[in-house]
Amino acid sequence: MPPLDRSLIAGLPAFAGLPGDQLDAILARARSAHFARDAEIFGQDEDATAFHLLLSGHVRVVRTSPEGHQVIARYIAEGELFGIAMAMGRTTYPASAIAAADCVVLTWPNAAWPDLQARVPAFGASAWQTIGTRLQETQATVMEMATEQVEQRIARAVLRLVQQSGRKTPEGIEIDFPITRQDIAEMTGTTLHTVSRLLSGWEQQGLVRGGRQKVTVVDPHALMLIAENRRKG
């Protein structure tokens, strides 16, 4: 199998400015793969045999409880590492990863991890940073769920999505992958009914525009006010 081209990762913020031989070291044991929308990249409780980097597309990270409830832990954006569970001493994936849109994914076998950390210090630093940010964000989520109303949580979730994956359109900023009301409900710990009701309300006020598997934010500022629970301030 021919080695992958440096240009695949040279543009990523985490690896920008790295010498060519380090880029090659990163790519040496990597394989690239394509996943169609809704395909499973790895499954919860499977043996964690590899870790991944998302080159393009969007990935949904989902945890399923023993009772069958699903929670969307996060969406992975382009250039992010994911499925690095084993690096942290775990042997199985704590969640499933599903392609939320068509994806291109770089994959390394677990065994490549120590070598990569040793030969490319920036890689290890980037991984630490990723985990740190994620822990921080997850704890912020806990705070939200503990202290905020459903409406605020949904406003925040939508804002986060457009911030992370927004695309400008004539009508506003829209989330550039298909997302259902059910998905938003599973991000915020509520039901699709409540999400639908609130989005409808916002649409009537002109803050957002809805659509099938689509949300467009027309007035981000007003949404931020809702997220902070001060409607007109």
Add this chain to the structure above:
Amino acid sequence: MPPLDRSLIAGLPAFAGLPGDQLDAILARARSAHFARDAEIFGQDEDATAFHLLLSGHVRVVRTSPEGHQVIARYIAEGELFGIAMAMGRTTYPASAIAAADCVVLTWPNAAWPDLQARVPAFGASAWQTIGTRLQETQATVMEMATEQVEQRIARAVLRLVQQSGRKTPEGIEIDFPITRQDIAEMTGTTLHTVSRLLSGWEQQGLVRGGRQKVTVVDPHALMLIAENRRKG
């Protein structure tokens, strides 16, 4: 200042079996400090200038929202690292650390981190493991908050506390540091009223025994059933 004695940390699981010179390397730049109950070890949003290891006692990690709401992210048990925010690329602490009981804490300046990781591989591995576990637990908390009822969450919180810091007594297993109903409320995202009501109910059924800043679990099995939402099964 005389160097600290190896015996301080030789007994900790994370460092067990380490050669003496590595123990010395760990202790070389460490300082030990005592904190009285309710003392603040570090404060949220302060510059993260050091990281810590709890030798004895219990530490409460608290996040405060801009609106003043508090959430207890976790309790730190003996032998655990905490306040390693900076290791993950952050410059300020994302939460406060308060002594939940009298504590002895080992403290290193941030600058010691890279050196320590290089000279004591087990230290780096232990830190990864700690962060991984914490991320995992925090995500589990999100799931609970999203999908479970208040009663289940409180049952789980109490079980986790006795499991982590339980002490056997004639009446049952009690949490061996002072904890208020308010604290439990802040762990589970509810109010002290609701906690009080539920604990009272359980006490009448003989599952637990309450007290001022005290909880004793009499029937852990029954509590587990509540946590799994199947009362008599």
Add this chain to the structure above:
DNA sequence: TCGCGACTTTGCGCGAACGCAAACAGTCGG
């Protein structure tokens, strides 16, 4: 082009849990 399935909207009733308020203990300090 038509039909079906997936997604969304909306109404209605209910119940869990909150918020407020007041009374009730332990504990510690003087």
Add this chain to the structure above:
DNA sequence: CCGACTGTTTGCGTTCGCGCAAAGTCGCGA
């Protein structure tokens, strides 16, 4: 030993958001 303070219990009214149910709509595939 007493008083004040901090923590706990309990009642009551209210509300937020769920659960169920049914209708509506969009888009894809046959």
